[in-house]
Amino acid sequence: MPHLPFASPIAEVYDLAVVGGGINGTGIAADAAGRGLAVFLCEKDDLANHTSSASSKLIHGGLRYLEHHEFRLVREALAEREVLLAKAPHIVKPMRFILPHRPHLRPAWMIRAGLFLYDHLGKRKRLQSSRGLRFADDSPLKAEMTRGFEYSDCWVDDARLVLLNAMAAREHGAHVHTRTRCVSARRSKGLWHIHLERCDGSLLSIRARALVNAAGPWVARFIRDDLQQPSPYGIRLIQGSHIIVPRLHDGEQAYILQNEDRRIVFAIPYLDRFTLIGTTDREYQGNPAQVSITPEETDYLLRVVNAHFRKQLSHADVLHSFAGVRPLCDDESDDPSAITRDYTLSLSGGAGEAPLLSVFGGKLTTYRKLAESALAQLAPYFPDMGVSWTASAALPGGEGLRNPTELIDALCQRHAWLERSLAQRWATSYGSRVWRLLEGVTTQADLGEHLGGGLHAREVDYLCQEEWARSSADILWRRSKLGLYLSPAEQTRLDEYLKRLTPCPAHMT
Ligand SMILES: Cc1cc2nc3c(=O)[nH]c(=O)nc-3n(C[C@H](O)[C@H](O)[C@H](O)COP(=O)(O)OP(=O)(O)OC[C@H]3O[C@@H](n4cnc5c(N)ncnc54)[C@H](O)[C@@H]3O)c2cc1C
Structure with missing residues (x-):
C-alpha cells in the first residue's frame, strides 16, 4: 500500500464511501443519500467516463438472455423499463424493435414463445405488446426478408442517466468528487480509512463506516491492488464496440438483426441524423481505459448490416465509433456472448470490521434494483437508514414532466x-x-x-x-x-x- 502524505490528519467520517462514478456507483450513492446516509463518491475520471457511456443505450429486458435462461434478470429488467420511463421521461423513451425473421437461425415458434414471455414477464402499462409483421415494398430491408416481428423496449441517454443519479445524490447531501482516484483504503477500529488523489496531484483522506467498490472493469483490480485483498469473484472483461453511420432508414423504429453466429446486432436511430450499430463481444485483456474498436469489429458490424439492409455500407460511412468493456462476473462460459449479464454483490468484513461491498457485473437497465439490493445488504450496519424510495421518485429534470x-x-x-x-x-x-x-x-x-x-x-x-x-x-x-x-x-x-x-x-x- 503506498505511503502518502495525506492532507488532513483528522479525516471527515461518512457513512458510505463509494468508489466509481458509473451507473452503479452513482445509483447506489443516490439511493443511500436519499435514505439519510452521509455519502461520499469519488470517480477517478469524469462521471460515466467508461462503460456507462459506451453502451447500446437500451433500457431493455434483453430478449436474447431468454435463450440463456436468465429469467430472473429478464423479469427484473422488463419491469424496470416503465419505472425508468416514469422517473426520467426526458432521457428515456419507448422504442419499437423490428426483428426480421430468418427461419434457418431461429424458427418462428421459438421467437413467438420468446416474445410472449417478454410481453408477460414484467409489468407493462405504457409499452405496447409484440406482434408479427409482413414487410411492405418500401421496407429498408432486402427483398428476401418478407416477415418479422415487432416488440417494445426503451432507449436511454446512458451518460446522462449517470449524471442524473450523481445530481440526485448531491441533492440529498452526498459529496461527489470527480477526477479523484481512490488510491488505497484500510480498515481500522471499525472504519475505513480512505486515501484519495485528485487530478492536480493533491491528496485527501476520508473515513467511512462502509466502502462500496463500484469500480466497474476495475472492480477486481481495486480489491487486489488498492485494498490488498483477494477478490471473491473473477471478472471477465468483454469488449463491445459500436459504429455510427448516416441514418440508415426512415422512422423511429430500431432493428434487431440475427447473425449467422447466433449473436444479434442492433441498428438504432440516433440523434435524428445517424444510426448506431452494435455491438460486438470479444475477450479483452488490456487497460479498460484504452479500449477502442478493432478493424475486425468494424468489418463484422458492417457485414451484419449489409446482410439485412438494401442500403450497403462501407468503411467510408463510419462517422464515429466507440468501445467499452463489460465487467462481467466470470461464470466460466466459453462464449463471451453467453456470460451472464446479471449482477453479483459481494459483502465482506468480519464482526466489528467495517464492511466492503463490491459490485460485479450489472446492466444500466437494472442499476436501480442493484442499488436497492446493495442497500439491503448494508442495512444491518445502518439500522436507522430510511426505506427504499427510488421506484417512484423522479430523477433531476423529470419532476412533473409527462413528456x-x-x-x-x-x-x-x-x-x-x-x-x-x-x-x-x-x-x-x-x-x-x-x-x-x-x-x-x-x-x-x-x-x-x-x-x-x-x-x-x-x-x-x-x-x-x-x-x-x-x-x-x-x-x-x-x-x-x-x-x-x-x-x-x-x-x-x-x-x-x-x-x-x-x-x-x-x-x-
Ligand atoms: C458495448 C456495451 C453495450 C452495453 N449495452 C447496454 C444496454 O444497452 N443496456 C444496458 O442496460 N446495459 C448495457 N451495457 C452494460 C452497462 O453499460 C454496464 O453494465 C454498466 O455501464 C456498468 O457500470 P459500472 O458503474 O459498473 O461501470 P463503469 O461505468 O465503468 O464505472 C466504473 C467507474 O469506476 C471508476 N473507477 C475505477 N477505479 C477507481 C478508483 N480507484 N477510484 C475512483 N474511481 C474509480 C472508473 O473510472 C469508472 O468510471 C453495455 C455494456 C457494453 C460494454
Missing part, C-alpha cells in the same frame, strides 16, 4: 427567439432543469458566444456549474453528443473557452 413535447412547446412559447430544434435538444437532455439553464435569459444574445453545433457559452457554464463538466470531452461526448456536430476548429475553441473557466487540465479526461 418532453409539452416542455418543448412551453419553451418555444416563453422564448419566441428559441429554435425548436434547440428547445428539443435541451428538453430531452435537461428536462425541467432547462428553466435553470435559462434563468435570466431573455434574448438569443444572453446565450453568449456560439461555440458550434448549437452549443453556447451559457450551456457550457451551466454544465460546469451544475454537472461537474471540466473538459470538452465531458461536454461533447457525455453531457451531450454534440461531438458529432462540432468541427475540430470548434472543439479547439471550446477547449480554449474551458481553459478560462477550469483549473484542471483537459488531458485528465
Whole structure:
C-alpha cells in the first residue's frame, strides 16, 4: 500500500464511501443519500467516463438472455423499463424493435414463445405488446426478408442517466468528487480509512463506516491492488464496440438483426441524423481505459448490416465509433456472448470490521434494483437508514414532466427567439432543469458566444456549474453528443473557452 502524505490528519467520517462514478456507483450513492446516509463518491475520471457511456443505450429486458435462461434478470429488467420511463421521461423513451425473421437461425415458434414471455414477464402499462409483421415494398430491408416481428423496449441517454443519479445524490447531501482516484483504503477500529488523489496531484483522506467498490472493469483490480485483498469473484472483461453511420432508414423504429453466429446486432436511430450499430463481444485483456474498436469489429458490424439492409455500407460511412468493456462476473462460459449479464454483490468484513461491498457485473437497465439490493445488504450496519424510495421518485429534470413535447412547446412559447430544434435538444437532455439553464435569459444574445453545433457559452457554464463538466470531452461526448456536430476548429475553441473557466487540465479526461 503506498505511503502518502495525506492532507488532513483528522479525516471527515461518512457513512458510505463509494468508489466509481458509473451507473452503479452513482445509483447506489443516490439511493443511500436519499435514505439519510452521509455519502461520499469519488470517480477517478469524469462521471460515466467508461462503460456507462459506451453502451447500446437500451433500457431493455434483453430478449436474447431468454435463450440463456436468465429469467430472473429478464423479469427484473422488463419491469424496470416503465419505472425508468416514469422517473426520467426526458432521457428515456419507448422504442419499437423490428426483428426480421430468418427461419434457418431461429424458427418462428421459438421467437413467438420468446416474445410472449417478454410481453408477460414484467409489468407493462405504457409499452405496447409484440406482434408479427409482413414487410411492405418500401421496407429498408432486402427483398428476401418478407416477415418479422415487432416488440417494445426503451432507449436511454446512458451518460446522462449517470449524471442524473450523481445530481440526485448531491441533492440529498452526498459529496461527489470527480477526477479523484481512490488510491488505497484500510480498515481500522471499525472504519475505513480512505486515501484519495485528485487530478492536480493533491491528496485527501476520508473515513467511512462502509466502502462500496463500484469500480466497474476495475472492480477486481481495486480489491487486489488498492485494498490488498483477494477478490471473491473473477471478472471477465468483454469488449463491445459500436459504429455510427448516416441514418440508415426512415422512422423511429430500431432493428434487431440475427447473425449467422447466433449473436444479434442492433441498428438504432440516433440523434435524428445517424444510426448506431452494435455491438460486438470479444475477450479483452488490456487497460479498460484504452479500449477502442478493432478493424475486425468494424468489418463484422458492417457485414451484419449489409446482410439485412438494401442500403450497403462501407468503411467510408463510419462517422464515429466507440468501445467499452463489460465487467462481467466470470461464470466460466466459453462464449463471451453467453456470460451472464446479471449482477453479483459481494459483502465482506468480519464482526466489528467495517464492511466492503463490491459490485460485479450489472446492466444500466437494472442499476436501480442493484442499488436497492446493495442497500439491503448494508442495512444491518445502518439500522436507522430510511426505506427504499427510488421506484417512484423522479430523477433531476423529470419532476412533473409527462413528456418532453409539452416542455418543448412551453419553451418555444416563453422564448419566441428559441429554435425548436434547440428547445428539443435541451428538453430531452435537461428536462425541467432547462428553466435553470435559462434563468435570466431573455434574448438569443444572453446565450453568449456560439461555440458550434448549437452549443453556447451559457450551456457550457451551466454544465460546469451544475454537472461537474471540466473538459470538452465531458461536454461533447457525455453531457451531450454534440461531438458529432462540432468541427475540430470548434472543439479547439471550446477547449480554449474551458481553459478560462477550469483549473484542471483537459488531458485528465
Ligand atoms: C458495448 C456495451 C453495450 C452495453 N449495452 C447496454 C444496454 O444497452 N443496456 C444496458 O442496460 N446495459 C448495457 N451495457 C452494460 C452497462 O453499460 C454496464 O453494465 C454498466 O455501464 C456498468 O457500470 P459500472 O458503474 O459498473 O461501470 P463503469 O461505468 O465503468 O464505472 C466504473 C467507474 O469506476 C471508476 N473507477 C475505477 N477505479 C477507481 C478508483 N480507484 N477510484 C475512483 N474511481 C474509480 C472508473 O473510472 C469508472 O468510471 C453495455 C455494456 C457494453 C460494454
